[in-house]
Amino acid sequence: MMRRLIPAWIVLAIALLLPSIAAAQDVRVSGQVLDRDGKPWAGLTVVIKSDSGRSFTLKTDNNGKFSQIGLTPGVYSVTVISQANNLNYTEKHQFSSGEDNDVTINFKAILAQQSTANPEQEKKKEEAANQFKNMKAHVDAGVAALSSAEDVRKQLKAASADQKTALEGQMKTDYQTAVTELQQAEQAAAANPKDTKNHAIILSDLGVAYSNSGQYDQAVTSYQKAIELNPQQPGYYNGLSSSLANSAAAQTDPAAVTSKIADAGAACDKASALQTPP
Numbered sequence: 001m002m003r004r005l006i007p008a009w010i011v012l013a014i015a016l017l018l019p020s021i022a023a024a025q026d027v028r029v030s031g032q033v034l035d036r037d038g039k040p041w042a043g044l045t046v047v048i049k050s051d052s053g054r055s056f057t058l059k060t061d062n063n064g065k066f067s068q069i070g071l072t073p074g075v076y077s078v079t080v081i082s083q084a085n086n087l088n089y090t091e092k093h094q095f096s097s098g099e100d101n102d103v104t105i106n107f108k109a110i111l112a113q114q115s116t117a118n119p120e121q122e123k124k125k126e127e128a129a130n131q132f133k134n135m136k137a138h139v140d141a142g143v144a145a146l147s148s149a150e151d152v153r154k155q156l157k158a159a160s161a162d163q164k165t166a167l168e169g170q171m172k173t174d175y176q177t178a179v180t181e182l183q184q185a186e187q188a189a190a191a192n193p194k195d196t197k198n199h200a201i202i203l204s205d206l207g208v209a210y211s212n213s214g215q216y217d218q219a220v221t222s223y224q225k226a227i228e229l230n231p232q233q234p235g236y237y238n239g240l241s242s243s244l245a246n247s248a249a250a251q252t253d254p255a256a257v258t259s260k261i262a263d264a265g266a267a268c269d270k271a272s273a274l275q276t277p278p
Contacts, residue, residue, distance in 0.1 A: 027071035027095050031103035033064045033080055038108040040064030045081040050074055073097050080105055128192070135188035139202060142181035146209060149174035178209035200229035200236070207239050216247035237271035240264075 029048060035041040041064045048068055049055035058066040079090040089110075095101045152171040159167055182205050189199040203226035210219035223240035230236065241264045248260035 026069070027073055027097050027101065028067065028069045029071060029076075029095055029101045029103060030067045031065065031078070031105065033060050033066075034104070034106040034108060035064075036107050036111060038106060041107070043082075044087070047077075047079040047081065049077050049079070051076075071095055078103055078105070131188055131191055135185050135198075135202075138181045138185035138188065139205070142178045142185060142205060142209065145174045145178035145181060146205070146212075149178065149212065172213070175209055175213035179206070179213055179215070182206040182209055196229040200226040200233065203229070204233075204236055204239060207236075207243065211239070211243050211246065216243050216250060219243035220247060232274060234271040234274040237267045237274070241267035241271065 031046070033041045033044055033046070040060075040062070042060055042062045044060045044064075046058040046060060046066045047055055048058070048071070050072070051074060056068045056071075058068060060066050073096050075092060075094050077090050077092055079088065081088050089105070089107075091103075091105065093101070093103055149171045152167050152174060156164060156167050156171070182202060185202050186199070186206055189195065189202050192199075203222045207219045207222035207226065210216070210222055220240060220243045223236050223243060226233070226236045227240065244260045244264035244267060248257045248264065251257045251260065
């Protein structure tokens, strides 16, 4: 039986082809992921995927680094994923054989670039942050003044006659400070119509300040506005009912007294209904 011989030129062709095939599969990629502070970001998932659909899934090490060998030259998408940080970011890269294919994904630089690319959006974010900071400062000052006034009210119960005048003056000043601060907080809250919850709370606090300083009609208005923003809060109806009753007591027109007393009763009933489980 004769052995079948392979022509020498075929053997030579195969020998020449094998190194090129190996070279085509010898693309290496090295990379690093840096966080929003420019520091190495460990434990992230990195997916390297070719346009043909072949993919490699890696993890960044303690230095935020990753590497992969055995790729073929071409265009790849490099995706960084972290469910814990709500992160899913992708870049496109061209990887070539015989070259250093280094990929650095620096989220500090990316965010800075995005800020530069969208200055108007960043300006709006900064303005919103400043508005909230301003609003919170006035709220804190107003609530502190209310707390101070209540402390003075407690002191009045045990104060001697010669101490009461000064304490009453201090309490009046505290309540007026609370009104002024909470008015400014309310104006800042009104600039952000989406934040209805905080706006309603501020209006309710302002209602307390108005009522305790004897401005009952202004207190009624504040509570009514709070209810419009959050109609399911029984405390707002209780505050409205109390303010209406106090306003009624200050009226000289019998019809106005009757009307306000009726409204106060309705507000009290609404508060009770909301507090009673269905």
